[in-house]
Amino acid sequence: MINDNKMTASELRGTWGLGTVFSLRMLGMFMVLPVMTTYGMTLPDATSTLVGVAIGIYGLTQAFFQIPFGLISDRIGRKFMIVGGLILFSLGSLLAAFSQSIWGIIIGRALQGSGAIASSIMALLSDLTREQHRTKAMACIGVSFGISFAIAMILGPMITHAFGLHFLFGIIAFLSLLGIVITLTVVPSTDRHVLNRESGMVKSSITKVLNNRRLLKLNFGIMCLHMLLMLTFVALPSALERAGLPAVNHWILYLVTMLISFAAVLPIILYAEMKRRIRSVLILCVTVLLIAEVILWSSNKHLWSIISGVQCFFVVFNVMEALLPSLISKEAPAGYKGTAMGVYATSQFIGVAIGGCLGGWLFDMKGTSAVFAACALVAFIWLIVSTTMREPSYVSSLRILLSRRVLEDSDLLNRIKAQAGVTEVLLVKEEQSAYIKVDTKKTNRRQLEELIHLGKS
Known part of the structure; x- marks a missing residue:
């Protein structure tokens, strides 16, 4: 007799297995972020513009393949798509690891991004869990995103300083291969492909989602957030070095700021949800983002100014990463949540692509000051858009x-x-x-x- 109040052993294996695969993938994606502009510039043919392209092209191929991969997985199988995506990611990582110029890194990063498996993971999770436990299972995936980001910010600089950028890409390839092993041995198999509109995409629903103004504003928000993340990290490592903090010690800054950020996130999210003040919290967060970028823009080699700007940025980034998906869930029409989340993920990676490429070009042309000025402008535009949002229905x-x-x-x-x-x-x-x-x-x-x-x- 199955206890409806508890997850079965199979459901637990599926949740933790897929959560681990997702975490390993995100870890590999984010570890490169804090080191590309510092160590990437040592590669043959490297310019700031090309380093920015190497950062952003991952998002471009992710955005392009995100929705098609999700739809295809309904036909040929979730595990097949997940393993195939991880193989592409590992091949891209290996190509980058053995490349001797920035062009090889760019091609490797593009190949990494082409293995878009997030929607397939969510769909398989729906196949493996019952309705009453699906929200908990999805929440585990969401939590793993924040944890992976924090760990990557610390491990990336440490590994790269000790062993080099090529070794880092080798580690990322190993993590993706480990993800394949977990998918094949830990995650249960299922012949049941349930079309669940709460987690899977429906092709006929895409137009309705794209025409929903409230969802469009949220998609614009996640695009801006990841534009700001990429833009900031194009300029931040160089700004820290010029302010007197060597690259070898950057991981210490990321560790401290991340710990403080995680301590602040939960109380803010609980306040927003329990007091039903999400709109106010969102506007406040975008305002703090704008302030953080203005601080970074005006820091002028003052280390403590940069640290305060970074701390404000990370607190708000982690809050928004939890808040925006919650808003998508609330605002999506009944039966359209899965499609809305697919479009949302695509918007996120479009932001990655624009932020990386634009940041590299600006850094090449005008330096760190121009990049942070662009960040402030993006945050200001987002603030204007966020003030037009209405309080969501708390459903x-x-x-x-x-x-x-x-x-x-x-x-x-x-x-x-x-x-x-x-x-x-x-x-x-x-x-x-x-x-x-x-x-x-x-x-x-x-x-x-x-x-x-x-x-x-």
Whole structure:
């Protein structure tokens, strides 16, 4: 007898296995970030512009392949796509590891990005977990993103200083190969490919998501956030060195600022959610981002000014990485969350591509000051857009499976809509599913399931 309140051993293996694969992939992606502008400039043919391209081209190929890979995985299998994506990522890493010029690094980074597996991981996680545990499983993936980013900021500089940039890419290749082993040996296999609109993409839904103004503003926000991340890291290592902090010690700064950031994130997120003040917190965060970039812009070789700007940036970055997906979940129409998250991820990587390439070009033309000035301008534009946002509805997205008998109930839709806290309902008979947006403080999943089955009991 399966206990519905606890995850099964298979669900736990799937959650932790896929979470580990996702973490290893993100670790490999982010470890390069704090060292490319410092150590990449030592490569033959390297210029600041080309180093920026090497940073940003990963996002370009990720953005291009993100949605197609997610759709293809529905047809040829999730594990196949995940393993294939990790093979591409490892091949790109090995190419970069053995390259003797910046051009090889650029091609390797492009190949790394072409293995876009995030949507396939989310889809497989949906196949492996029951509805009542899916939110917890997805949350584990989200948490792994923040942890991977923090670890990468510390390990990247340490490994590169000790062994060099080529060795770092070798380590990244090893991590991706380890991800393949975990996918094949730890993550359970399943023949069940459930089209779950809460985590998977639906091709016919893309247009509706792109036409949703509230989602567009959030997509613009994540694009700006990752533009700022790439722009900042194009200029930051050089600014730190000119202010007297050698590259060998950069990891210490990242360690301290990350620890403080993580301590600050949870209270801010809890306040935003529990007090239902997400809009206010978001505007405040974008304002702090603008202040951080202005501080970096005006620091003029003053180390403590740079440190204070970096600290403000990391606190807000980690808060926004948790806040923006939550807003996407709240704002996406019933049955469109998976597609909305796919477009959101694509927007994120477009920001990576623009930020890296633009940052490298500006750094080449005008130096660190111009890059930080561009950051301040991006943050200012984002602040203007964020002030036009409305407070979101504080609702959760639920998917409830329906029996054929229940689907015959002609009054089912009206009965669900009449329930307290329900704002939207989408019945999809082909999937035998009801997608519901509901305020869980007023009506929870169990009450909805009882209500749905009441008519045909």
